[in-house]
Amino acid sequence: MDIRTPIPTNGGDWLTKFGETWKAQAEALRQKFGGAIEEIRMPPDYPTDVPIVYVRKEAVAEVLAHLKSDPAFEYGFLSDITATDEMTDPRFEVVYNLFSHVRFNRIRVKVRARDGEAVPTASSVWPAANWAEREVFDMFGIRFEGHPDLRRILMDERWVGHPLRKDYPLKGYQIFTDAEVIHPELLDKG
Amino acid sequence: MSNNSDPRTQLTLPSGITVEHDPDDLWSDSRMIVNIGPTHPAMHGALRMAAKLNGETIESSYCAFGYTHRAKEKLGENRTFHQFIVYTDRLNYCSSLVNNVTYAMAVEKLLGVEVPERAVWIRMIVSEIARVVDHLVCVGINAVDLGAFSFFLYGFHQREEAYTLIEKLCGARLTTSYTRIGGLMFDAPEGFEKELKAWVNRTRKVIDEMDRLLTGNKIWHQRTIGVGVFNKEACLKYSYTGPNARAAGIDVDLRRDQPSMFYKNVEFDVPVAQNGDVFDRYAVRIEEMRQSLNIIAQCADRMKKGPIWAEDKRVRIPDKDVVHNTMEGLIHHFKFFMTGFEVPEGEAYACFEAANGELGFYIVSKGAPRAHRMRIRGPSVYHYQGLSSMVRGEKIADMIAALGSINIIAGELDR
Numbered sequence: 001m002d003i004r005t006p007i008p009t010n011g012g013d014w015l016t017k018f019g020e021t022w023k024a025q026a027e028a029l030r031q032k033f034g035g036a037i038e039e040i041r042m043p044p045d046y047p048t049d050v051p052i053v054y055v056r057k058e059a060v061a062e063v064l065a066h067l068k069s070d071p072a073f074e075y076g077f078l079s080d081i082t083a084t085d086e087m088t089d090p091r092f093e094v095v096y097n098l099f100s101h102v103r104f105n106r107i108r109v110k111v112r113a114r115d116g117e118a119v120p121t122a123s124s125v126w127p128a129a130n131w132a133e134r135e136v137f138d139m140f141g142i143r144f145e146g147h148p149d150l151r152r153i154l155m156d157e158r159w160v161g162h163p164l165r166k167d168y169p170l171k172g173y174q175i176f177t178d179a180e181v182i183h184p185e186l187l188d189k190g
Numbered sequence: 191m192s193n194n195s196d197p198r199t200q201l202t203l204p205s206g207i208t209v210e211h212d213p214d215d216l217w218s219d220s221r222m223i224v225n226i227g228p229t230h231p232a233m234h235g236a237l238r239m240a241a242k243l244n245g246e247t248i249e250s251s252y253c254a255f256g257y258t259h260r261a262k263e264k265l266g267e268n269r270t271f272h273q274f275i276v277y278t279d280r281l282n283y284c285s286s287l288v289n290n291v292t293y294a295m296a297v298e299k300l301l302g303v304e305v306p307e308r309a310v311w312i313r314m315i316v317s318e319i320a321r322v323v324d325h326l327v328c329v330g331i332n333a334v335d336l337g338a339f340s341f342f343l344y345g346f347h348q349r350e351e352a353y354t355l356i357e358k359l360c361g362a363r364l365t366t367s368y369t370r371i372g373g374l375m376f377d378a379p380e381g382f383e384k385e386l387k388a389w390v391n392r393t394r395k396v397i398d399e400m401d402r403l404l405t406g407n408k409i410w411h412q413r414t415i416g417v418g419v420f421n422k423e424a425c426l427k428y429s430y431t432g433p434n435a436r437a438a439g440i441d442v443d444l445r446r447d448q449p450s451m452f453y454k455n456v457e458f459d460v461p462v463a464q465n466g467d468v469f470d471r472y473a474v475r476i477e478e479m480r481q482s483l484n485i486i487a488q489c490a491d492r493m494k495k496g497p498i499w500a501e502d503k504r505v506r507i508p509d510k511d512v513v514h515n516t517m518e519g520l521i522h523h524f525k526f527f528m529t530g531f532e533v534p535e536g537e538a539y540a541c542f543e544a545a546n547g548e549l550g551f552y553i554v555s556k557g558a559p560r561a562h563r564m565r566i567r568g569p570s571v572y573h574y575q576g577l578s579s580m581v582r583g584e585k586i587a588d589m590i591a592a593l594g595s596i597n598i599i600a601g602e603l604d605r
Contacts, residue, residue: 047536080567104447128429154256187242
């Protein structure tokens with residue numbers, strides 16, 4: 001047995017394992033959602049490790065729910081939600097990294113959003129999306145429509161600006177001398 | 191007294207949860223808002239929980255964090271790929287080696303660099319040492335929180351010895367920065383395998399001893415069984431990974447199910463429990479330490495002499511005699527440290543089973559020596575998110591048990 005199995009490099013191991021599955025899934029997504037799928041970037045043609053599905057903003061919750069529960073996909077596990085600031089128009093891309101506990105493969109869903117536009121929340125699909133979306137809001141200022149509790153999460157509530165935007169300085173200090181207070185109204189929600 | 195033998199009655203709160211109403215408890219039915227943390231000895235790091243109590247029962251709560259936020263993701267966009275290695279140490283500082291390894295894997299994935307065989311075996315060894323250390327800290331501190339102090343000392347002795355082994359590899363005990371892109375900082379010293387195996391054998395005995403000391407203890411059972419229950423559905427909803435998910439019956443381990451490095455070539459079992467309470471999380475961690483020690487022993491047997499750094503001019507720091515004696519070497523050295531190496535355009539999400547669950551680095555590169563986006567997916571964020579619903583309707587002392595058992599590390603939580 002040759003033990004020199006390399007570390008899966010870009011598109012290497014995963015592509016041979018899941019390439020066919022991904023192709024079939026991309027085709028199924030295009031058929032099901034049609035115009036709601038903007039484009040699909042597949043690994044060997046585009047430098048990425050897993051396929052990237054660009055979804056129109058309005059349809060994202062629907063597509064995510066389908067990816068989560070449909071037997072052809074079964075991406076039941078939300079790995080992560082984050083965003084990137086591309087400094088183009090539209091400015092932001094919200095990134096959903098999904099993982100399947102059935103096939104053990106991954107897929108990435110992206111949504112493009114202009115500055116000031118709201119993206120539908122995924123917290124109805126996965127409650128775990130709640131804090132992840134709060135962090136995206138905190139760091140990039142992207143609002144999520146229908147989010148139950150969209151407050152800042154890492155930065156102080158009184159903070160001005162969104163630190164991970166490309167136009168935010170590396171050393172943008174803001175000093176607060178007194179602590180954040182408790183919000184009793186949050187405790188009444190139950 | 192009435193004829194009813196049990197004076198306790200069920201009480202339904204306005205929010206719909208049923209709690210036990212105890213007439214002997216003076217404070218029952220009175221509401222109080224308590225702020226726990228951020229600097230409280232029982233909270234593991236600078237975490238804060240605001241809880242509304244009914245007597246001693248947590249009726250509702252919310253969690254806050256961010257007190258040790260160091261803007262690592264922003265720094266990732268402003269430091270070269272080489273410079274960012276030191277920042278990964280300070281994520282989960284109990285198992286910094288796993289962070290180093292995962293970060294290096296992410297950048298190597300983008301670059302398409304293959305790591306030499308010996309370096310991969312050493313990376314697996316250090317990852318597993320870090321996992322053992324992290325689990326020792328977790329079960330030890332969890333037991334201290336519930337009053338079992340001596341249990342913790344058994345584990346901490348082994349932890350110190352593990353740090354001595356790590357020190358032999360990289361000269362540092364806690365903030366290791368051991369991996370380099372494409373390889374390792376230093377090779378393992380002469381006779382390292384032997385010392386490693388001696389440590390493995392000693393640690394096996396200590397873990398058996400710890401197991402005998404606490405697992406059958408009646409007080410431990412009363413404090414942990416059925417406490418802080420987070421079942422399989424809840425774990426999936428809140429994206430739980432690692433030992434916390436496996437304690438609830440989710441049979442997923444990225445080392446086995448999404449193998450990287452040589453995990454295909456070593457034998458180990460993945461312990462899974464069913465109830466998802468504090469006791470099951472403890473039991474899963476104890477068994478995982480044994481499996482990790484098995485992996486370390488297998489790796490120590492199979493690693494052979496060889497290079498520890500990929501022969502790739504882009505990522506390899508030139509040797510010192512080349513730097514000092516040749517013009518090209520000196521230029522190479524300065525270029526490496528002043529501008530860094532360029533990583534081709536693309537994006538990758540590399541993840542690995544860290545001690546607490548899925549640790550992922552999502553890097554988007556635009557062809558520059560600095561990342562366009564450096565996203566760190568720490569397991570603690572998602573674990574902490576589930577805490578409020580985990581402890582709803584439980585006593586405040588059980589919240590401390592639940593918090594210790596899901597092992598939140600503030601460095602990873604706040605990034």
